[in-house]
Amino acid sequence: MLSDCPEASWSTGMDVDSLARQLLPNPQRRTWNYAKTGAVMADLPAQISAATAKRPELVTVLIGANDACQDTVAQMTPVADFRADFAASLSTLRRALPKTQVYVASVPDLKRLWSEGRKDAVRRQVWKLGICPSMLRDAQSTHERANERRDQVHQRVRDYNQVLREECAKVVLCRYDKAVHDYRFTSDELSKWDWFHPSKEGQQKLAALAYTEITRRDGGA
Template sequence: MSRRWIAALACLAALVALACDGSGSAAPRPSDTPRPGDPRVLTALGDSITAGYGSCLVLVSCARNSWSSGDGLRVESVYRRLRVDTPGLRAYNRAVPGARAAGLADQARSAVRDRADLVTVLIGANDACRGDVDQMTPTATFRDQVDAALAVLRRGRPKARVLVVSIPDLYRLWQVGHTEPRAVRAWSRGVCPALLADATSTAPTVVARRARVRERIEGYDGQLRAACRAYGTRCRFDGGAVHRHRFDLDQVNALDWFHPNAAGQGRLAEVAWRASGWAG
């Protein structure tokens, strides 16, 4: 191998390492000295979306680009927006790629250990994105699992403020992507098969399958709203703002054509921030 190729590979490795800095990390971000009365810790809970999966150069978690807790320069995250007025704030990302609502309580326990004052929750995409529609988490079960996680927070951090975010409209992803051959090829490798398998098919059974996934996600959003209302005044639901966001393919990565890229994470942060009530 020539020296030129060795140098090129070394540069590529360095770029990947830089892009994925913070991948899967739960370490607190560097912070200034907290001021009395300011929130001290934000903890992000959820799945691969909140983990920033696929928002760097490769398909791995990239917490620096997370819409919630990211501290990188490419995404004006909720955390970075909060830091303007709360310079002592630290952030932890406890989101787990592939997580479903069943695993949310364990993440909530991590938030309690973090002594979180602010918590963001985005969960449900993987409950719908199963191998088949019959494997999707039942709506009632989903609600029980979300309630269990919120109960952990309420017991362990009763004064924490919680932002529950609606699930992005995955059906829209199929709508805007099923005519893009690169997206269809990526999806055929097992990306959210309950919704995206046979992406170009118009067979009645396939159309009905997509409709069932769409309805289930809408059902999950309704339960997230109700669970937050039951939690009390310290929980705020985004009112469906994230689900209503009309994203396009330029906001998803060009590797799996599913997860938000840095631009998509930034837009998600903007929508969630406006709905959070945390400004000022």
């Protein structure tokens, strides 16, 4: 059974060269991780509320893939609900901590994950265990209905990313990073347990992308 592994987190982990390790001289005493396996956007308001109690100088957000990864397309989180929960989370954070920076990563490209992984028999077998069924079910099928289903998931991810970009742009000191969606993750950067979540190498890459965006001098978008 998959479980949380905060020590390998791209944001705060100590087993990888995480964002916290790159930014802080003593990260173990000044970082907190409220991410949970399987979390969806509806969980973010509570996570943000818990984080604000620690009064961090930087909050990182990577969420949304699970909103698209449902049993069926119909069960994906509606875009309006996704927006409402994200906007509420940012509002809560900004009211409590007006000077705290926010880094928002884009939702990764799930369709590319399918396109690359479907060529490998081992990955296809693992995905049959129920990994992101809305996108990865019947991975080899090129039937019109299967293609339509994947296109709908792909579009929903694009819609989620648009929400993240738009809502982040309304908030002072918030940076949205489209590079996570654009990055072409390799096999080495995916977990060998589920061929879906990032491996340590993948977490390392996420940390590198975040560091690049956060330290840009132009202030971000």
